[in-house]
Amino acid sequence: MTETVFTYGAPGLKFGSGASAEIGHDLAASGARRVLLVTDPGVAATGHPTRIAEQVAAAGPEVTTYAEARVEPTDESLREAIGFARDTGPFDAIVAVGGGSAIDTAKAVNLLTTNPGELLDYVNPPVGGGRAPSEPLLPLVACPTTTGTGAESTTVCVLDVLEQHVKTGISHPRLRPTSAVVDPELTFSQPAMVTAAAGMDVLCHALESYTARWYADFPAKQPGERVPYCGANPIADLWAEKAMSLLSTAFRTAVHDGSDRDARQQMAMAATFAGLGFGNAGVHVPHANAYPIAGRVRDYRPEGYPDDEAIVPHGMAVSMTAPAAFGFTFEASPERHHRAARLLDPDATGDGPDVLPRVLSTLMRDIGLPSGLAEIGYGESDVDDLVAGTLQQQRLLATAPREPTAEDLAAVFRGSMANW
Known part of the structure; x- marks a missing residue:
């Protein structure tokens, strides 16, 4: 049932x-x-x-x-x-x-x-x-x-x-x-890289909740068994779609011109809307991958963050495998992946699994994020360890629209060494 x-x-x-x-x-x-x-x-x-x-x-x-x-x-x-x-x-x-x-x-x-x-x-x-x-x-x-x-x-x-x-x-x-x-006034002091990394967290919140496993595809639960992440649903969809629409017009501007009040306000609203969506629907593969990426960092120190220790900011870690991850999840709901791509870029063309990954990679390059895992210090020898860390995130992987195997995750990590 x-x-x-x-x-x-x-x-x-x-x-x-x-x-x-x-x-x-x-x-x-x-x-x-x-x-x-x-x-x-x-x-x-x-x-x-x-x-x-x-x-x-x-x-x-x-x-x-x-x-x-x-x-x-x-x-x-x-x-x-x-x-x-x-x-x-x-x-x-x-x-x-x-x-x-x-x-x-x-x-x-x-x-x-x-x-x-x-x-x-x-x-x-x-x-x-x-x-x-x-x-x-x-x-x-x-x-x-x-x-x-x-x-x-x-x-x-x-x-x-x-x-x-x-x-x-x-x-x-x-x-x-x-x-x-x-209060959007509190965000004006964000450095450009913080805006970029944090904004990718917003974007992935919206995308992952929008493409998550549909709530009615889960086994039935008793009231006391239900978890906060219940899967994609009609209400979370509304928040995710609006967040993506806001990001499509404000994200690049907020990164490159942090004094633009309208862009800052739209980003603040997008972050809140995406939170209201994914806080109920859940997130999946990119966020699960992000945990070992951030937890196993060795030497990377991004601009705009404290430089006293190595760090991969959460939003940056989430974004590194997002293009490849959404290529993997595409077959579960092609129409949702296409809809998301065109909410983010109304000019996006094509109807295959590469449309959304291409939109994401272009955006990431435009806002100055690292090109992939290799640029933040990871290589082929790290893949097995990263996969093992991701497999510990079963709470998140349970919401994925396709259940990834260890081999699937390894392919996503290998495909994310360089996104462009």
């Missing part, structure tokens, strides 16, 4: 220039008295977190700031943030100001300051125990400063587990922020 029900969830949303100035009013109205604000050093340097903290305090609540969230969180960095919150709490609410890293750090802090156990107890199997929270979480206000992750809309906290050299996540509906406050 197949599934007949799909689910949809979303945070409360406040969108527009100046929206971040209203966080204090909203928290005070909710009765919060002690608030933890979570951010990272780079975002803290912009002054936005300090301004927001001052505005919250002026409205009444006492604010404690944790400004040491790590870009691309690890189990170690999350434990440090959790320890800080446990030592300085209790709190009535949490505010995250930053990109997906700060928001995901706040999600982990929220989970582990309200529920028993340790971090790995809650990490998705087979890396962790897959435990579900037993207690309610605090209200979490997510205020993104990057146009990318959609973390303000989702039920997922992504992290690197250092000892296992793998990137994975914690996924549960209770992790979804209570409120998403999206």
Whole structure:
């Protein structure tokens, strides 16, 4: 028997220039008295977190700031943030100001300051125990400063587990922020490469949710068995299509002219819309591949990111295998792949499996991303290890419209060494 029900969830949303100035009013109205604000050093340097903290305090609540969230969180960095919150709490609410890293750090802090156990107890199997929270979480206000992750809309906290050299996540509906406050004014300080990488995360969120396995093709589940990623469905489709339409007109401009207000606003809206889509439908092969790509990086240091250690930003890691991955998934739904290609590029021609990969590769080249895995330090000798890392991401691969074998994944990685 197949599934007949799909689910949809979303945070409360406040969108527009100046929206971040209203966080204090909203928290005070909710009765919060002690608030933890979570951010990272780079975002803290912009002054936005300090301004927001001052505005919250002026409205009444006492604010404690944790400004040491790590870009691309690890189990170690999350434990440090959790320890800080446990030592300085209790709190009535949490505010995250930053990109997906700060928001995901706040999600982990929220989970582990309200529920028993340790971090790995809650990490998705087979890396962790897959435990579900037993207690309610605090209200979490997510205020993104990057146009990318959609973390303000989702039920997922992504992290690197250092000892296992793998990137994975914690996924549960209770992790979804209570409120998403999206203020495009906060994104103007994004460097070009950050805009490019984060924007590719937005694009892949939309594409992967749009091409995911249809919800009614899954086996039927009991209410308590349903997971946040339920597969492509009519509501998620609307968000994904609109996100792709916005990206088609704004993405290149936002990267090459970061001062263009209209492009920045469209990118912020696209990120939120894509998050509202994939946060319910799910993502699949490109995101599953991205985890080992980011987790096994050796020497790559992209422009616009902290240069004190090697890093492949999440959105960049996702994009590296996207062209080849969508070539692989094409046969599951040719019409959706063609529709997506023409939403992104109305002038795209052809009707074969190479149309969407060609549109993606052209866009990636235009916005200055690396040409493929070889440029960020990987080679043929890494393929087996990358495949092994991807196969650990069964939560994501379950949503793929075609079930990939190890050989299929190896072909995708080999085909992604150079996308042009």
